[in-house]
Amino acid sequence: MLAAHYRTTILFITGLFFTANQLAFAEQSNWLKEGKVAISLSYDDALLSQLENVVPALNERDLKASFYVVPLSVEFKNRLAQWRTIAKQGHELGNHSLFHACQGSRPGREWVLPENDLSTRTVNAMVNEITVANTLLNAVDGETVRTFTPPCFDQQTQNGNYLLAIKSQFIAVKSCDASNFSVLIAPENLTAKQIIVFIISQPKNIKLINILFHGVGGDHLITATAEHNALLDYLVIHRDKYWVDTYRNIRLAVPPRPDEFPNSDVCPG
Numbered sequence: 001m002l003a004a005h006y007r008t009t010i011l012f013i014t015g016l017f018f019t020a021n022q023l024a025f026a027e028q029s030n031w032l033k034e035g036k037v038a039i040s041l042s043y044d045d046a047l048l049s050q051l052e053n054v055v056p057a058l059n060e061r062d063l064k065a066s067f068y069v070v071p072l073s074v075e076f077k078n079r080l081a082q083w084r085t086i087a088k089q090g091h092e093l094g095n096h097s098l099f100h101a102c103q104g105s106r107p108g109r110e111w112v113l114p115e116n117d118l119s120t121r122t123v124n125a126m127v128n129e130i131t132v133a134n135t136l137l138n139a140v141d142g143e144t145v146r147t148f149t150p151p152c153f154d155q156q157t158q159n160g161n162y163l164l165a166i167k168s169q170f171i172a173v174k175s176c177d178a179s180n181f182s183v184l185i186a187p188e189n190l191t192a193k194q195i196i197v198f199i200i201s202q203p204k205n206i207k208l209i210n211i212l213f214h215g216v217g218g219d220h221l222i223t224a225t226a227e228h229n230a231l232l233d234y235l236v237i238h239r240d241k242y243w244v245d246t247y248r249n250i251r252l253a254v255p256p257r258p259d260e261f262p263n264s265d266v267c268p269g
C-alpha cells in the first residue's frame with residue numbers, strides 16, 4: 001500500500017515537472033543547432049477521414065501533429081472522447097474558431113453559409129468566438145498554450161482585421177510565420193513525391209515547413225491515403241534531417257518575433 005502510494009507520488013511529482021509535451025520540447029529544443037528543419041503536419045476542420053486514416057498512421061510512426069478542429073463539425077461533437085485521446089497521445093488540438101467563418105464572396109466559396117460569412121462579422125464577434133473555442137478546447141485537453149489557424153486564411157471582418165485582436169491568446173498563427181524562416185503548402189491531390197520535392201527544394205534559411213492537410217482518403221481537399229503514408233514514411237526515414245512535431249512545440253522552441261505575428265506583411269489573407 002505504502003509502495004503504491006510512493007509510486008503514485010513519484011508519478012505525480014514527475015507529472016508536475018515534465019508533461020509529455022515538455023519532454024518533447026526539451027529533446028528537440030536544439031533542433032536549429034543540429035541543422036534540422038522543423039516539419040509541422042496539420043489537419044484542418046475535424047474530419048472523419050483524419051480520425052480514420054491520419055491518427056493511426058501518425059501513431060504507428062510515433063509522429064506528432066496539430067489538428068485544427070472546428071467544434072461545429074459533427075465529427076467533433078460525436079467523437080469528443082476520441083479527440084481527447086488524440087490530445088493525450090501528444091498531438092495538438094489547435095483553435096480554428098467555433099464556426100469556421102470565411103469570406104463568402106471569394107471565388108469558389110459557394111459553400112460559405114450566410115450566417116458564417118466573415119464579411120458580416122465584427123472583430124469583437126470573432127474575438128468572442130475564438131475565446132470560447134479556446135475555453136472549449138481547454139475543457140477537452142486541459143492545455144492553456146495553443147496555436148491558431150485562420151479559417152480559409154481570411155482575416156477581414158466588416159470592421160477590420162481580427163487577427164491582431166486575438167494575438168494575446170496564441171503563441172503562433174499558421175500562415176503568419178516570417179517568410180524568410182518558414183513556408184506553407186496546403187496539398188490537394190498531390191503525390192508524396194511532389195510534397196517531398198517541395199520540402200527538399202527549400203533554401204537553407206527555411207527552418208520551418210508547414211504542411212497543411214484537409215481530407216486524407218476522403219472528405220474535401222483530398223490527399224490519397226497511400227501518398228500521405230508515403231510522406232510520413234519519408235519523414236521517419238529522414239529523422240536526422242527533419243524534426244516533426246506539433247506546431248505548438250515547434251513555436252515554443254522558436255517563438256515568433258514581435259514583427260512576425262500577426263503582421264499583415266507576412267500573414268497574407
Ligand SMILES: [Zn+2]
Nearest residue numbers: 044045151152
Ligand atoms: Zn478550415
